[in-house]
Amino acid sequence: MGMKASDQLIKHYLDAARFMLFAGEVREMFPRIKSLDQRLYALHRFVRVLSDPDRGAAFIADRWVWSKDEVSDWETTPAHETQASEIAQVIKKFNDDNPGYRLKAGSDHRDLGDQIWGWTNNPGVRTNAPEYLTKVRVEIRRKVKDGTPRYPDLGDLLDPATGQHVFQIGHGGLDLVALSAAALLFWPAALLPTTIGLIEAERFQAVARFVEFLKKPFSGPVEKLLVAAPGLSAHGTGRAIDFRVHDSSGKILHGAGGAANWRSSGFAAKLKSAMSVALHFHGPLTSPDEPWHYFFDPES
Numbered sequence: 308m309g310m311k312a313s314d315q316l317i318k319h320y321l322d323a324a325r326f327m328l329f330a331g332e333v334r335e336m337f338p339r340i341k342s343l344d345q346r347l348y349a350l351h352r353f354v355r356v357l358s359d360p361d362r363g364a365a366f367i368a369d370r371w372v373w374s375k376d377e378v379s380d381w382e383t384t385p386a387h388e389t390q391a392s393e394i395a396q397v398i399k400k401f402n403d404d405n406p407g408y409r410l411k412a413g414s415d416h417r418d419l420g421d422q423i424w425g426w427t428n429n430p431g432v433r434t435n436a437p438e439y440l441t442k443v444r445v446e447i448r449r450k451v452k453d454g455t456p457r458y459p460d461l462g463d464l465l466d467p468a469t470g471q472h473v474f475q476i477g478h479g480g481l482d483l484v485a486l487s488a489a490a491l492l493f494w495p496a497a498l499l500p501t502t503i504g505l506i507e508a509e510r511f512q513a514v515a516r517f518v519e520f521l522k523k524p525f526s527g528p529v530e531k532l533l534v535a536a537p538g539l540s541a542h543g544t545g546r547a548i549d550f551r552v553h554d555s556s557g558k559i560l561h562g563a564g565g566a567a568n569w570r571s572s573g574f575a576a577k578l579k580s581a582m583s584v585a586l587h588f589h590g591p592l593t594s595p596d597e598p599w600h601y602f603f604d605p606e607s
């Protein structure tokens with residue numbers, strides 16, 4: 308199999324996997340990443356989140372980026388009012404406790420377009436994604452003992468009767484409910500053919516095998532990625548707040564960056580102490596390490 312042929316097969320499996328695992332906006336995000344290596348690497352990151360027992364589909368649903376309209380809607384809710392009043396209390400406590408310094412809050416919303424741009428231009432992604440594609444090319448060409456391909460051609464991906472992608476498992480629409488379909492993939496493989504009546508077992512299992520491969524950890528040349536998978540940035544919803552410390556003249560001393568300085572100057576601890584008056588804030592964010600970043604959860 309030449310490289311062109313194997314990349315074509317990778318594209319078919321990538322598409323089948325995104326239809327099988329995701330719905331709505333998450334599913335439609337992947338084609339917006341133009342280059343195959345970066346799209347595949349993004350899918351790998353999503354499958355890692357999905358298969359992580361501490362995160363899973365609930366994390367994706369919770370983190371999934373809001374549109375500009377959703378942000379405007381949120382700004383009219385009582386929860387947003389609570390958030391604003393808690394931030395005001397934090398600022399008051401911080402400024403009272405630390406004369407000569409002023410705390411400010413705020414962060415720009417990063418919509419999906421911004422996040423896709425951030426992904427495709429991130430140096431770690433640019434370094435790791437081609438390496439990941441190389442690994443997948445090796446995997447996709449593997450054969451089973453009798454010499455038949457481990458990843459057979461998937462055939463027609465569109466159902467001529469409905470025009471739907473054949474690996475789309477009974478859901479769709481704008482919401483994220485179909486994420487629950489992902490649970491199927493983590494069932495014992497032997498149960499799948501009886502569970503899924505929609506696709507014949509052989510093709511389904513080949514795609515499930517591909518997803519198993521995507522679940523495996525991959526450490527590229529850049530060990531720690533400093534960018535979230537597109538759509539999963541902590542700043543994609545209205546609930547993440549970055550704080551900044553200014554001096555009394557208004558000059559900024561600590562902003563979004565320099566975690567070590569936040570700690571050595573004592574301001575990470577001072578901010579944490581001021582946050583104690585905000586009942587619905589959690590944090591700071593630890594991965595990545597952002598002592599200035601707190602997260603509002605109206606339901607906690």
Ligand SMILES: [Zn+2]
Pocket residue numbers: 414541542547548549563597600
């Ligand atoms: Zn932040």
